[in-house]
Amino acid sequence: MGTGRVAQIHIASDSGDPMQARQEVKAVAERELRGDRYFDGRGLWNFLDDDPNREVKEASDVTFIEAEALAAVKRDAEIEIPPGAHRRNVTTADVPLNHLVGQTFTVGDVVCEGIQLCEPCGYMQSLVGEEGLSESLVHRGGFNASVVESGQFAVGDEVRW
Numbered sequence: 001m002g003t004g005r006v007a008q009i010h011i012a013s014d015s016g017d018p019m020q021a022r023q024e025v026k027a028v029a030e031r032e033l034r035g036d037r038y039f040d041g042r043g044l045w046n047f048l049d050d051d052p053n054r055e056v057k058e059a060s061d062v063t064f065i066e067a068e069a070l071a072a073v074k075r076d077a078e079i080e081i082p083p084g085a086h087r088r089n090v091t092t093a094d095v096p097l098n099h100l101v102g103q104t105f106t107v108g109d110v111v112c113e114g115i116q117l118c119e120p121c122g123y124m125q126s127l128v129g130e131e132g133l134s135e136s137l138v139h140r141g142g143f144n145a146s147v148v149e150s151g152q153f154a155v156g157d158e159v160r161w
Contacts, residue, residue, distance in 0.1 A: 004095030004159045006107060007067045010084040011036035019084030024154035027110040027147045032061045033089055060115050060144030063088040066097050069140040077136040085128050088118070088142045095159045097143050105145075105161035108153025112145040 010019035014037050026034040033039060038061070065088040074080050083091075090107065100114035120137035 002096075002161050005093050006090055006153060006155050006157045006159060007093040008083060008091035009153075009155055010089055010091075012087075013037060019087060021083060022155075024152060025089075026152050027062060027107075027112075027150060029147045029150045030061065031147070036089065060118075061147040062090060062112065062145050063118055063142055064090045064092055064095075064097055064145060065118075065142030066095060066140065067091050067093045069137065069142070072140070073133070073136045077130075077132055079128065079130045079133050079136060081128055081133070086142070092159055095161075098139070100145075100161055101143055103161055104148065105159060107159050108157035109151035110147060110153050111149035111151070113148050115144045115146055118142045118144050 009022045009025050011022055011025065011033055012019050013035065017037065022035075025036075028034060028039070031039055065086050070081050070086065070091070097114070098117065101116060102114055104111060104113050106112070117139065118141050119139070120134040120141040
């Protein structure tokens with residue numbers, strides 16, 4: 001069994017709103033994080049899900065990114081990503097996220113399952129305003145997970161797999 005921790009938590013109340021830091025959050029199975037845009041159906045992917053021509057991808061409830069990946073981008077590409085600008089909900093420390101795709105893990109007392117890698121997008125790059133950001137995060141842009149069992153977690157809580 002491995003362990004890491006929650007370094008930061010971010011949510012946005014509506015699509016396009018800036019991400020807001022939180023010290024703790026309630027995760028609800030099959031709903032997302034209480035207070036986040038997706039919880040109430042106001043996120044970008046909620047609107048895209050209504051497009052009949054869109055190729056369906058597996059739904060996710062929470063997005064994660066590694067603090068180590070953000071530090072590597074700063075070191076290797078000299079791009080600093082401000083907190084929350086990556087648009088991921090949870091920043092982790094000492095958690096090998098890519099290895100958790102298809103695995104069950106816990107965050108605080110929340111049980112999650114890794115769904116798929118979350119490759120960087122042009123939207124993130126436009127928010128940060130740095131050319132090359134997307135390329136520097138390929139295969140380390142985090143991942144999507146579903147909430148299997150509801151609960152709460154906070155900054156500093158353990159991530160266990």
